[in-house]
Structures are given as structure tokens and as C-alpha cells.
Amino acid sequence: MRRRRFLTGALGAAAAATTASAASGCGNLHSSDPDVLTFMFRGSTEERDVFARAVDVFIRRTGIQVNLISTSVDQYATKLQTAILGNSTPDLFYLEPTRTMAYVTNGVLADLSQYVDATDLPVDDIWQAGLDLYRFDGESIGKGPLYAMPKDVGPFSFGYNKTLFEEMGVEPPDPDEPLSWDEFLDRCKALTGDRDGDGKTDSWGNSVNITAELHSYVWSNGADWVDEDARTVTVDTPEFAEALQYVVDLREKHKVTPSINESEGLDGYQRWLRGQIGFFPVAPWDLTLYRTLDFDFDLCPYPTGRSGVSATNVGSLGIGVSANSRRPDRAAELAMFLSCDPEAQEIIVGQGQTIPNTRTRAKEWVKDTSIEPQNKQEYIDIVEDYGHFVPNTRTYTPEWLDTFFTNIQPVLEGRQDVGEYLKATQPVMQGFLDQGYDQLRIDQEANS
Template structure:
């Protein structure tokens, strides 16, 4: 699963203004060969995910007789194609939804309230991660709480863990990190320096301690240091605090002061993800969607808590949802498919066996994590993030993410060491606040 950008407030406002709920979803009509029902499922994913979902859907069709027309896109194309389908009044019966797009889709009438249908289905919502279920609840004012109507079910929960190259550590004679105790920032940087070396003696560094992406990895440092993007009710942007600035500066210093990451020139030749895959980087993030690929690498790896500037580890846990179109010709079958993909034990086993996600079902997840023969060995770390120290992404439950995306727009001078983090955050906070205010106003107007 790649992390594509979520819909901006501008686009979601346009959807609210232009959608006319007059068209039918789910194929043209009953098929001519006997009236079999057919519904459409639109999702995104790589090769492994496509294969796993097709296998699960084939079994669903065999069990129910309901045909499913599968539309699958790459992650980077999904949002654009779904927006086009919505604007063209050709919404798929069942489709992936981002957390941050849920409120706009509810306001514009795209998503069906499936609360009663799910209750009647008999699935045990208490056996699905609460964070996943609540992510798709909305009470008209607040998203993510247990009292809202249900507008989707979790496709997954995505704990963003931290990995290390065990083979590299062993070759360097460095003790393996403790799987339960996070490294302090000083310990982490020290190990990174030991791992950053010229392995072939040509005078050029070709192995690095780490190589992190600011958009997906800064969150851990900020939260672990006591900072955050907003106040608790998501009305005030709080990036201009000393805690936030210290975290961003420490991130930039990995490259400009500590010299433990590939330079911009190195990254232009081969990005850090590819260098991790090639065994050239010691520490790198690992999501459940990475496991099917990482398990085939030429080195051993495992999971540990995120290193921290503060006293405790922190990271984010994401989620994708499965929603049902409000204009589906076959709403009962569409809800049935959504509940099947999210909560059926056989379907979950198919997806989990493909190493593309952790189980949605809590009892299945406990058994899955306890498998000591599995790779990575410390799969329990994924569950610890979901149960303990994972945070929702800053824009997960706001009306669009344009305010959040603004932080990354002009951040490169900080990463290049040409501007201090504190100065940059002081100039960005008012811009982000204005966009958040607009987002809140848009939500109130839509509501």
C-alpha cells in the first residue's frame, strides 16, 4: 500500500457543490444470462494486494452467486479516478475511502449510512480494532468517536513500524536493539554513525545509518517529543512550538550535522527506499503492506519501537475504509461485500496470508503475532502500535487535508540546512491556521 495524498478541502468542496445523485452504480443491469446480480468494487494496490483481493472476491462470488466487477488502480491514480467517478455520477457500489475524505462524502451524499445494515449482519464489531471501526463513524460534527453513524468499515489498520537490517548489525558487531525498549535519540544517532561507512574502500560512503522521508517519518519525532500539529479539538495549529521545532531540527540534522543519511545527490541516483531494499541502510520504516516485499530481500530484518527524543516511542497508525455508494442498485449485496472483506475470517486469512496487512479481527491478530516462525519475528510490534502508542495522522479526522499538506510545501530549505526549523515553522503556522479555519468553515457549511 503506497501512501497517496488525501483529498484537499478545495476538491471536497467541489464535490459537495457539483454532485447530483441521479445515476445508478454497480454495472448496467442484471446480466442477460439469468438475472444474476453484479456489483462494482474499486480499490487500489500493488501486485500482491490485487492478487489477494481477487482470491477473496472469487470466494465471495462462489459463496453468494453475486458477481463483482473489480476496478483496481495504482495508489497514485486512485483518488483522481474516484473523484472522476463521483463527478460523473458513476460511483462504484463498493470502494476504498480515505479517513480525511469521509466527511465530505457524507455531506455530498456519496456514502451510505450502513449502521443498521452492519448491525443486522451479525458481525462482531467488538472483535475489530476500535480505531478502525471508529475511523468511519461520524455524528455530524465529530469523526472518529464511538457514537457516530457508520459510513464504512476498515479495509485495514496500518501501524507504521520501525525496522532495522539485522544482517548489517551482525556484520558490524553491533548488538541488536531491544525489541521492547525504544532507543534514545542519542543512541539511535550513535548507531547510525557506526553504520555509515565506505564498505568497498573507494573513498565514497555507500552504506548509511538511515534514510527517512520527512512527510511520513517526522510524526514520530514530534509526538515522541511532546509536540503535535493541532490542539485536541483540531481548531488551532500548534506547529510553532519548541517541541515541534526541536523534532524537525533533529530530523534535518541527521543529514546536515550527523551525516548518517544519503545526500540529496545520492538520493537522486537511488532513493532511500531502493537503498534499503539493496541492503545499504540500517534503519528504515516498515508498514504491514511492505512485508510481502521485505520478506524476499537478501538480508534479515526485524521490528523495534521508534527511537524517541522524549521518554516514549510514538508513530502513526493509518487506515483505509471500505464504503458503500448511496446510489447502489444492490445496496444489500454491496454492504454484504464490504462486511465480507472487512470482517469475514476466511477473507481476512486470505489477505493476511498474502502479507499485505495485519488482521482486522483482534483474536486472529493475537494468534498471528504469536507465530515465532514468521518474518519479521517481532510482528507483535505492529499490534503494540495499534493498541498502545499509535496516533491518528494529523489530518485523519479533519474536513480535508490542505492545511496539513501546507507544511511540506516549502520545507526543503530546512532539510538542506539553509533555514532553521523554528524560523520555518513560525512562518508556516499562520498559513496552516488560515487553511484549517477554511476547512472548519467548509465543514460547517456542508453540515
Template sequence: MRKSRLAAGMVAVFALSSTLAACSAGSSTDDDGKLTFMFRGGEDEKAAYTAAIERFEAETGVDVDIVVTDADQYSTKLQAAIAGNNVPDVFYIEQASLQSYVTSGILLDITDKVEAQGIDLDNIWEYGVDSYRYDGKVQGTPDGQLYGLPKDVGPFAMGYNKTMLEAEGIELPSTDTPYTWDEWLEVLKAVTKDTDGDGEVDQWGTGLNVVWNSQGFAWSNGADWTNADHTEVTVDTPEMAEALQYIADMTNVDKVTPNAEQAATLDTYQRWMAGELAFFPVGPWDVSVYNDLEFDYDLIPFPAGKTGEPATWVGSLGIGVSATTAMPDDATKLAVYLSTDEEAQKTLVDAGIQVPNLKDMAAEWAAEEGAEPANRQEFLDIVETYGRPMPAAVTYGAAWYDEMWTNIQPVIDGEQTAADYLAEVQPRMQTLLDEANAAASAAAEANAAKG
């Protein structure tokens, strides 16, 4: 599948922690009377933020310089700015980089400044707010200090090609009750076929990327990547093996997904866009593009494993304030404005790049007549009830998690069982997680020693 905005940030997290560790928290931002806001995004996002910031400037009299990059360049350019002691006043932050930023003295604790503005945090998704809380040991705790506000929340739903299912005479899936794995597989088999009679399959049930699509299957089957305090890697379980094997068997046994050769010709994201897949995951960042496709699509819960409950991940980007900004009050006002102001949120939501941060606005948005996709409520249900952070989103670096995928291809190709692979990879992941936790403790001690 296409690399999401979340993916672009997470792959650079471990390298970023090294850069931060080498930087001094004593860097300073020039006081030129202007704020610098650095973010990443395409043309839609750039236009939406430009419009929102122009209103902020008019309302506050504060000038803001905008620095925007594409997703792949953002982390590199931000690292360079940090290394050069030229940290932007306000900037996007990844969940997985929060602890590194905090322990390295890069992020400002904005708890008191946000409270002083009288912002109703209860009307913002708890998941979004808590993602940027950190108490020095645990990220995501409601009691932690606030080091950012959510730019957005990113629920990852399952989408389906309504036009295809109707053409095949298949009953449309429920928006409330998830498919079981067996039920879903039967539908996938029913739609996988050669539609033009040339002897080659050209329509498939789905096309999943194991790195970004396996989480919901694992969680709904009772598996997880770590224990509750993120000190033990727990991937070597029958529940995790069953989930990964289910995904691999879709290609090698059930043949309801494009094989490696077919995916190399046209990847599954492109095949979904071309109307060749019946089911494919959908994030809010996809909506502006998907709404222009030549087929109707909608959202449903991810199919559920043995727990009977759906599961998926919900990501987030945050907006943080530099600890060394010369304008901390104005910088915090900008972060608050972009995250919580109703007009700013409307501009971003209307651009089709996110769901509203404000709960009351989100409820109206989901119930909007003629909405595309029709079941927008699925996005909100994920944020509010069954979405979880990605496994590495609340740890100090992602190297331990990335190790899971480094040598997984033999499983996907049917050359190794998932159970055997997980038994091999768990010790390597554990070593990396131990190193990450030790680095987190050392960085916290070093920062505390600086006073």
C-alpha cells in the same frame, strides 16, 4: 522513501472535496443485478481480492464486477465516477476523505445494516472501525455513525537491518524499550562508513523522508499539529522545532543519512532494499517485498523523544458503500465480508499486504513460528497502544497539513532553522485549516438542507 498507499490517497484529498461539492447526492447506480467493487492495488492485492470475492459470489449468489487501478490513478478515476453519477457500489475510502463523502451524500450510513448482520465489532481493531465513524462534527468518535469498515489498519514501525548490525558488532535493539534519540544517533554514527575504501560513504544509519517520518519524532517529543478539536494549528512550539531539527541535523550535522546528491542518485528506499541503511520505516504493505531481501530485518519501536514514549502513525483504508447503490443490503454484505470474514482476511494476510483486521487472528499471526519479520507483534502494539492517525486523517481536507511541507526544503538543507520555518508556516496553515473547517460546516448545512 517510497510513496506508500496512504500517500497516494492523501495527496488527492483536497481536490476530491471540490469534486464532491459539485456533485449531487441524487445520482443513482444502475440496477443490473451486479455489484461493482472499485479498489486500488498491485498484482498481489488484485489476486487476493479476486479470490476472496469469488468465494463471496459462491456463498451469496451475488455477482461482483471488480474495477482495480494502481494507487496513483485511483483518486482520479473515482472522482470521474462520482462526477459522472456512476459511483461504484462498494469502494475504497481514505480516512481523510470520509467527511467530504458523508457531507456530500456519497457514502451510505451502514450502522444499522452492519448491526443487523450480527458482526462482532469488538473483535475488529477499534482504531479501524472508529476511523470510519462520524457524528457530523467529529470523525473517529465511538458514538458516530458508521460510514465504512476498515479494509485494513496500517501501522508504521521502525525496521532495522539485523544482518548489518550483527556484522558491525552492535548489540541488537530491544523490541520493548525504544532507543532515546541520543542512543539511536550513536548507533547511526557507528554504522555510517566507507565500506570499500574508495573514499565515499556507502553505508548509512538511516534515510528519513520528513513528510512521512517526522510524525513519530514530533509526537514522542510532546509536539502535535493541532489542538484536540482541530481548530488551532500548534506546530510553532519548541517541541516540534526540536523534532524537525533532529531530522535535518542527521544529514547536515551528523551526516548519518545520504545527502541530497546521494539520494538523487539512489533514493533511500532503494538503498534500504540494497542493504545500505541500518534503519528504515516499515509498513505491513512492505512485508511481501522485504521478506525476499538478501538481509534479515526486524521491527522495533520508533526512537523516543523527551516524553520517553514511542510514537508513530497508523493509517487505514476503508471500504464504503455508495449512498445511491441499487443493492444496499448486498453491498453492505460485501463490505462486511471483505473487512471481517475470516477466510477473506486469511487470503489478504497470506498475500503479505496487511495485518489481520480480526484481533484473535492477528494474535495468532503475530505469534506464528518462523514469522517474517520475527517481531510482528510491533505492528499490533502500534495499532493497539501507541499509534495515532495522521494529522490530516480526521480533518476536512489536507491542504492545511500539506502546507507544512511545501517550503520545508531549506530546513532539510540546513539553510533555515526549524524554529524559524515553523513560525513562518503556522499562520498559513491556520488560514487553510480555518477555511477547511468553514467548508465542512457549509457542506454539512447544504446536505442537511437537501433533506
């Protein structure tokens, strides 16, 4: 019961109820044949097809049979938790890095270190930051044994609509030197206007997704969510307040992002796809779609606050091996194959699903200017230099960070003072963070 309570609780009340009710009816995702692996993964239809092709190569090369269990993104978490609770965890499965600590502590993941040490695959060539997300020594992420292979490393880059810049006569951003917040605001103002002369704004400088992009503004202003040890929530600082206020002012004061009313019919993402937004995130997983759009785009650094240093977040998914797998050696072989085998990477990267997972391939990939974006080096700079992992990847539970965004809408609409919100929210976040560490100690004692 303790194991069930923890594993479902981290998904939130709604997911917990769904998982608990479904657990008894879950089919066994283990293969009855110990020589057949089961691999559970998720994504868009296109992404799942691409990874299925890569698995086919593995099957032909090794003779190891693999049964694929694929789901949509919105169904995956509940189905995986149901499998774990029903003791029918597949041999391999995708996991969010925020789950590494919990899955290791509760005996869900196998230690892959011995298989990595024995392989001829170029694991050492994988981005170190990606590997470190799945290391855990019982105290800190980034240290100790390796419990998953990075399926990808996703730098959340900033992009711009080159066609709109040309149409509006606005100087494009430098591919290497980030704009200051003041310079960025000036560009956004110049890009916001009525292009068809009907008296209504039909282009905007920017559109901010607060949960995904606030990190950049916070970090580049010298602020952070937690202290270095990830034990104390630090949102109640002047630097953090300044970053949040800047984002609020982009819409409420300067009118360079779509208003609330303008976003009701078409959100920022949809307006970007229609060529109406000047600056917008260009993540690797969106490249296949973005390359079909009716305008040209490229990458640039995120604008910088008082630190003068650009910042953004880096995402990832891991491929873990079940601690109960009958053939953990073969499962680890497939996880490593998908993560760094050159032929597998050729299929996965070639279809625009991710940036290369290995440094050697990335060096060649950035030289290809035949397809957008031309400035692919920006992705590499994020991974190697100025990218950060969202801080809930370093804590036992994610609720403390989720709490920040729960009641933020009045702030974004200018109806609540930024400083007051941060002062009131910090102790609530701290409470959830402390609870997570208390739960870690409880689970470690129970599983020791």
C-alpha cells in the same frame, strides 16, 4: 455546481481540472442489473489479485455477483472523483479516511450501522481504532454512525537490518524498550561507514522520509500538529522545533543519512532494499517484498524524544458503500466480509498484504516466527498502544497539513532556520484549517 466545486477542490487544482474535464465522458459504474454489485478498488497488481480472490469466495458463498473495477494507485483518486461527479458511483469503493467527513456531509456514503447491527460476522472483533476512523456524527470523527468498513489498519513500524548490524558489530535495538534520541544517534553513527574500503560511504544508520516519519519524532517529543479539538495548528512550539531540528541534523550535522547528492541516484528506500541502511520503516504492505531481500530484518520501536514514549502513525483504507447503491444491504455485506470474515482474512493476511484486521486472528498471527519479521508484536503494540492517526483524518480538508511540506526543502538542507520556518508556516496552515471548517458549515447547511 457547489457539490462539484467542493468534491474536486479537495483533490487540488490539478486533479480538479482532470476530473472536471473527464466527468462528462465517464462511463456508468453502476451495474444495469440491481442484483449485480460493482466494487472499485486499487493497489499493486499483486494486491488486486489477492482481493479478487477474496471476492470470489464471497460470490461462491452468497451467489451475489460482483463486477470488479480495479485501477493502479496513481489513477484511482481521479477516476473515483469522476464517478462521483458523474452520479455513477460504484456500489462499493475504497476511500481514504481523510475523505470520510466530506463524503458523509455531501451524501456520498451510506450509513452502515443497521447492517453491522444485523450481521453475524465478527465486526466487534475489528480493531476499534480502525472502525472509529469511519464514524462521523457531523462534528467529530470517531463518533456517530459508521460509514465504511476498514479494509485494513496499517501500523507504520520501524525496522532494522539485522545483517548490517552484525556486520558492523553494532548492538541491535531492544524489541520492547525504545532507544532515546541520543542512543539512536550513537547506533546510526556506528552503522555509517565505508564497508568496501573504496573511500566512499556505503552504509548509513538511517534514511528519513520527512512526510511519513516526522510525525514520530514530533509526537515522541511531546509536540503535535494541532490541539486536542483539531482547531488550532500547534507547529510553532519549542518541542516541535526540537523534533524537526533533530531530523535535519541527522543528515546535515551528523551525516548518518545519505546526503542530497547520494540520494539523487538512489533514494533511501532503494538503498534499504540493497542492504545499505540500518534503520528504516517496515510497513505491513512492504512485507512481501522485504521477505525477498538478501538480508534479515526485524522490528523495533521508534526512538523517543523528551516524552520517553515511542510514537508513530497508523494508516488505513476504508471500504465504503454508495448512498445511491440499489442494493446497499448486499454491498454492506461484501464490505463487512472483506473486513473481518475469517476466510477472507486468511487470503488477505496470508499473502502479506496487511496485518490481521481482527484482534482474535492477530493473537495467533504474532506467534508465527517462521517468516519475517519475528517481532510481529510490534505491529499490534502500535495499533493498541502508541500509534496515532495523522491529524488530517480529523479535519474536513487536508490542505492545511500538506502546506507544511510544500516549502520545507530549504529547512531540510540547513539553508533556513527551523524556528523561523515554523513561525511563518503556522498562520498559513491555520488559514487553510479554518477554511476547511468554514466549508464544512457551508456544506452542512446546503445539504440539510
